[in-house]
Amino acid sequence: MGISIFGLGYVGCVSLGCLAKNGHNVIGVDISETKVGQINAGKATIIEKDVNEIIAGERAAGRISATTDGISAVINSDISIVAVGTPSTDKGHLDLQYIFRVAENIGEALKKKTSFHIIAIRSTIMPGTCDKFADIVEKISEKKRNVDFAIVDNPEFLREGTAVHDYFNPPLTLIGSDNRKAAETIAELYKQLPAEIIITELKIAEIMKYINNTYHALKISFANEIGNICTEVGVDSFKVMDIFCKDKHLNISPYYFKPGFAFGGSCLPKDLKGLQTLAHDMYVEVPVIDSINKTNEIQIQRAVKFIYKYWNKKLGFLGLSFKAGTDDLRNSPTVTVIEALLGKGCDITIYDKNINLAVLTGTNKEYIDSRIPHLATLLTNDSEQLINDCDVIIINTKEPEFLRLVDKLKGKIIVDFVRLDESLLDKNNYFGINW
Ligand SMILES: NC(=O)c1ccc[n+]([C@@H]2O[C@H](COP(=O)([O-])OP(=O)(O)OC[C@H]3O[C@@H](n4cnc5c(N)ncnc54)[C@H](O)[C@@H]3O)[C@@H](O)[C@H]2O)c1
Known part of the structure; x- marks a missing residue:
């Protein structure tokens, strides 16, 4: 499969090298001449363990190249992966200007292309963004979604610092789509990876990264509030959280993770209040814990x-x-x-x-x-x-x-x-x- 990747930052550069390592021909596209030059010189665009070696090896093997010309990259590939940035605006909304510029670019290219093209969004985007992306592509290319091209959402789960390891060992591969064939084609790209491939609805895949990352942030803040309370009462918070994590039945498990009605009973409300009061008495601020009952x-x-x-x-x-x-x-x-x-x-x-x-x-x-x-x-x-x-x-x-x-x-x-x-x-x- 010929692949083009839009955006040669953390996600794009790692995907470029790793997809090539798995045998694909990959063209990287970026608006930055510097990044394009780096890839063509066999160098990674980011500082990250193992990426430099992979990019150098795959460039030497002729499986990767880079260009600022998105149109030729789309014409010379079957799949376009979109990995451009989706930063926050000043007001906290998602800034989708980079994503939509790529949509325009791909739309222009598809005008000139006759074969079916698949677009896989790897950037983190809000539910509904793939539909807006496809609307732009349809308008500019005058081609039809699910006739001439298809769009899938394929969120990336890697973490900086362990990006290559995470790419080859993802927790799961998630593909959201309204086009089964396109989803299965994208699934093929990851068939060597030791992870379950989940094909689901577009909007579910789109919202997933936000749920994951918000939960990760919640875990960190929860552990920090517990650490702050433990410090005040002279208890080693590391020992506490180590024991907490050993309970794989109720603590680190799917248990209690079903949306539904409010909690109650004789223990949860009482013990939550007990810990809140302890923190209060010690003058420890615990806004995460304090907000549980409000929810x-x-x-x-x-x-x-x-x-x-x-x-x-x-x-x-x-x-x-x-x-x-x-x-x-x-x-x-x-x-x-x-x-x-x-x-x-x-x-x-x-x-x-x-x-x-x-x-x-x-x-x-x-x-x-x-x-x-x-x-x-x-x-x-x-x-x-x-x-x-x-x-x-x-x-x-x-x-x-x-x-x-x-x-x-x-x-x-x-x-x-x-x-x-x-x-x-x-x-x-x-x-x-x-x-
Ligand atoms: N960094 C991470 O660890 C990580 C992990 C998972 C998901 N993500 C998500 O992946 C997306 C990319 O993140 P990143 O950290 O790789 O971003 P980044 O800022 O490192 O890279 C984005 C790249 O896109 C390029 N670009 C911008 N507009 C372009 C265009 N029109 N055409 C081609 N290239 C263009 C930029 O020049 C830049 O090189 C974001 O949505 C992010 O939230 C990031």
């Missing part, structure tokens, strides 16, 4: 606001406790939602087979008595009857028995906090809380 409250308000749209309908809740398989109502965010909706005069029925008011004791009983004193009048022990009688069904927990009710749910308005079953998603009357 949780916003999620509860989101649910109230959404369900209240149906204020004049009969509302039925499947599940009341803070998660499936427990009767613990303490700090169940759904209790807060129901309390708010009752306060606004809504007609509510609740089914939760785990809740038996006669045997509720201690703090659990005190909690519910103080929040929904007449709970007994709202509870039913017949889930099917609740579905029959109510217009809007709110699914609060992922009880296995609710899965057996999926077919009965399909005619109702559904507000789902837990993504009970994928088959519900294609219904017009179905609303996930954040999907």
Whole structure:
């Protein structure tokens, strides 16, 4: 496959060398004559372990060259990889001027090209940018997307300092596309790499780098806040975080990583507050930790606001406790939602087979008595009857028995906090809380 790469910075230079090392012929394109000259002299444009040797070797083998002439590079290749910068503007928005200039360049080239061309965006871009890029190419080239050319998003996961190692050992290869054939052609470029290749929707691929990098920033800031608290209480933060990372069940794992409803229960809210108070007492500022509960409250308000749209309908809740398989109502965010909706005069029925008011004791009983004193009048022990009688069904927990009710749910308005079953998603009357 002949490949042209637009942008010979960190991503472009590493991709140029590594794709050539995997046997492809690659033409680098940059607006900088200096960078083009460096590549043609067999030198890397960046300081990075192993890149200089790779560029020198591949240039000597005749597999790489560079030019400032983007049009000839596109005409002489089947695939164009776009790796130009996408910096922030002064106001924090993405500056897409470099990306769109490449779109114009490729559009001009495609005017003169008859064979099918694939464009792979490797730069980090916001959802919707590939579509805008393709619109520019279509307008300038007068060619048609998915007839004469296709566009895919193929985000780069390398880190500076270990870029070559990361290129050959990516966590995964991600390709977003509306054109399966183009996605599979791009997947071929990476078939030697020891990583799963995931082909998905364009916008999912486009947003992925932002999610990853924001999470990485969150990890660093979280670890730093923990380090600051530990320092004040005379605990070695490195030992703490080493042990933290050894828990691969709940800490370093996919667990708790599902979007859905707010957290609650007897432990998370209490212990979060405990650590916040400890930090406060030590005069340690912990804005990341402090904001966790705020996000949780916003999620509860989101649910109230959404369900209240149906204020004049009969509302039925499947599940009341803070998660499936427990009767613990303490700090169940759904209790807060129901309390708010009752306060606004809504007609509510609740089914939760785990809740038996006669045997509720201690703090659990005190909690519910103080929040929904007449709970007994709202509870039913017949889930099917609740579905029959109510217009809007709110699914609060992922009880296995609710899965057996999926077919009965399909005619109702559904507000789902837990993504009970994928088959519900294609219904017009179905609303996930954040999907
Ligand atoms: N640097 C990283 O570690 C890294 C990792 C993953 C993803 N990314 C993303 O990849 C993209 C590129 O990042 P980078 O660090 O390689 O950028 P960079 O600034 O190092 O390189 C960009 C290059 O594009 C060239 N360029 C600008 N306009 C051009 C045009 N019209 N035609 C041809 N070349 C043009 C510039 O001259 C420059 O050499 C960004 O979106 C970035 O967010 C970067």
